[in-house]
Amino acid sequence: MLHLRLITPADRTDEVVRLIEETIGTTHLVVLPGSARNPAGDVVLCDVAREAGDELLTGLQRLGIEDSGSIAVENIDLSLSKRADKAEAEAPGEGADAVLWEHLTDATHEESTLSVTYLAFITLATMIAACGVVLDNAILIVGAMAVGPEFGPLAGFCTALVQRKPRLALRSLTALLVGFAVAMAITVGFSLFMDSIDLFSEEQLEADRPQTAFVYAPDWFSFIVAVLAGMAGTLSLTSSKSGALVGVAISVTTVPAAANAAVALSYGDTKQTWGSTEQLLLNLLGIVLAGVVTLLAQKWFWHRQRQHA
Structure with missing residues (x-):
């Protein structure tokens, strides 16, 4: 009620x-x-x-x-x-x-606003992920995924497309792109600093990393997981299931891919930089497509359900 x-x-x-x-x-x-x-x-x-x-x-x-x-x-x-x-x-x-469209729009508006807090969270998450990829530590990767706030603007962008609200779409897209750009730029500097005090090294980045190599090797499984996670995340927002949203956050390789791209860029490794960037873009595309399709399906299904009530 x-x-x-x-x-x-x-x-x-x-x-x-x-x-x-x-x-x-x-x-x-x-x-x-x-x-x-x-x-x-x-x-x-x-x-x-x-x-x-x-x-x-x-x-x-x-x-x-x-x-x-x-x-x-x-x-x-x-x-x-x-x-x-x-x-x-x-x-x-x-x-x-049921989907409360005004509530969804209002909630995603707050989550998709470019703010100091949002930038702090996505930057900290990317820096944690940078430590995870260099140390080949899956626990740090999962932690970084949970900290990352990027699903907010992704959900806002999907909602704006379905509701045809260009201002919300622009705000969400700005928060997403600027957030990742700032986080990656700061992480490049963080990587150079860690290298200067001998905590990061190019040898660690180039070594075999069985736990974290997936972040710069995109494939169809990455896209499929992103689509499934996008559907689950959208459903969690429309049904107010916050616990499910946490699971979504640690399912998709966005922040870790951005972190690996930043670290690789600091060492001039163009192959890993491009592979990680491709992984990031592929996952973002999968989430957006899944979110839009899920919202449209919910809208259609609810309309049909009320027609037959």
Whole structure:
């Protein structure tokens, strides 16, 4: 269930209440006339089944409530109410299959913004991965994958393409490209520093690395894994399964490939630099394709499900 807290102008409250009452899957409707001060108006509270949430939010936006008032949505972790159970049973479809497009857009907007924190995370992840590839340490590689924040802008880019929001697409693409460029540039300097204090060496990079050689040797398995991970990651976002998203983060060779490219570049190894860059681009392409296809499939499936409800 979702909990909605609305601030509505007094002259629009009746329309809002009528919309809520007509939406199948709503319950616990409360109207507090004149309670809001900034902006001034009435406060309307209600609960709605997740599968009916997108329809209700779209209706509220059509009434202009986001412009003249406020729409706040919260997840309800526990609701002990027979009315709530009835509302969920009456709402068409399953809550786990529903996509709240506005929530998804808002969440990916935050995750895909180029910020100091984002740059810090992706740079630190790339530097950790650099240590992993030089030491041929798979544990460090997995750790770097978990730290890397690159799935946020990837998800934002996919969402923007499906929702046809060019500003979000540009913001996500900028965060992705600038983030990797900055992280790789700093990692080149980090690699040179580590070499100067004899912690990195070209011999380590060129030696046989059975645990980490895959980061500069792209193949069809890399692309397939990226596609599968992209699907899983998109589903985890739309269903709010954060645990699954962690699994996605440590499944795709993006940050390690960027790190290997940076270290190889610091030593002038063009073969590994290009191979790692190809691995990075292949994985990014696979995730984007999978994310877009998954979102389109969810949109189509949910539309068909509601048509037959």
